[in-house]
Amino acid sequence: MDTTGTGRSPMTGRGLCERIVSTVVDVVFPRRCAGCERRGEWVCAECLAALPLAALPLAVPPWCDRCGEAHCQCDRLPAVLGAVRAVGPYDGWLRSAILAFKYEGETARTEHLGDLLAGTLASVESPDILVPVPLHRRRLRERGYDQADLLARRVARVTGIPTVRALVRTRATAQQARLGAGDRAGNVAGAFAAAAGTQLQGARIVLVDDVYTTGSTAAACGEAALAAGASWVGAVVLARGG
Numbered sequence: 001m002d003t004t005g006t007g008r009s010p011m012t013g014r015g016l017c018e019r020i021v022s023t024v025v026d027v028v029f030p031r032r033c034a035g036c037e038r039r040g041e042w043v044c045a046e047c048l049a050a051l052p053l054a055a056l057p058l059a060v061p062p063w064c065d066r067c068g069e070a071h072c073q074c075d076r077l078p079a080v081l082g083a084v085r086a087v088g089p090y091d092g093w094l095r096s097a098i099l100a101f102k103y104e105g106e107t108a109r110t111e112h113l114g115d116l117l118a119g120t121l122a123s124v125e126s127p128d129i130l131v132p133v134p135l136h137r138r139r140l141r142e143r144g145y146d147q148a149d150l151l152a153r154r155v156a157r158v159t160g161i162p163t164v165r166a167l168v169r170t171r172a173t174a175q176q177a178r179l180g181a182g183d184r185a186g187n188v189a190g191a192f193a194a195a196a197g198t199q200l201q202g203a204r205i206v207l208v209d210d211v212y213t214t215g216s217t218a219a220a221c222g223e224a225a226l227a228a229g230a231s232w233v234g235a236v237v238l239a240r241g242g
């Protein structure tokens with residue numbers, strides 16, 4: 001598409017609408033580097049170079065096909081998860097970008113972060129459905145948006161793999177980030193269930209979330225998905241650690 005403003009390529013209604021939306025977003029939420037705040041890009045070349053990304057399409061195996069780590073750490077992965085992929089470690093510009101995206105209303109980062117996430121999905125074998133890790137409705141009201149759902153919808157758009165809000169949180173849970181590792185599994189155990197009318201019969205599903213720490217949340221979601229008929233569960237996240 002012609003984005004120079006010279007108007008040489010025909011502009012469809014949808015294309016024009018998207019261009020207007022993206023211009024408004026750029027004006028209201030100007031791109032700034034999550035690492036150093038420099039204007040113009042979501043991450044500048046220097047900050048990007050300072051944090052090695054694990055799973056961009058450019059990254060070269062070998063790494064473990066299940067846990068996605070260069071040095072296999074499958075023994076720490078919940079048994080229910082068939083694969084985990086992260087864009088990078090929870091550190092540097094990526095950590096700042098996630099905090100701004102999740103807690104400071106900077107949803108304009110959705111495309112950039114979602115595109116990185118889509119890159120990690122390329123190494124997951126034949127996923128059928130993307131399932132965002134659900135937010136409890138109370139937290140959704142407080143925050144005004146669901147960051148995992150925004151990411152999943154962007155990844156769906158880039159990859160063509162459909163996203164389905166197949167899971168719900170059946171009870172409010174304390175924020176995992178505020179708990180010690182030992183308390184996290186109990187906090188989310190049994191906190192998820194299949195949404196009414198959801199059919200996951202035989203589907204290979206991939207959970208979408210922002211951060212993976214102990215894996216407790218992904219495991220609890222995975223168990224709910226398997227109980228709803230899914231045949232396999234993987235997870236893609238922006239960052240691992242935290």
Ligand SMILES: [Zn+2]
Pocket residue numbers: 033034035036037038043044045046047048
């Ligand atoms: Zn920077």
Ligand SMILES: [Zn+2]
Pocket residue numbers: 064065066067068069071072073074075
């Ligand atoms: Zn492994």
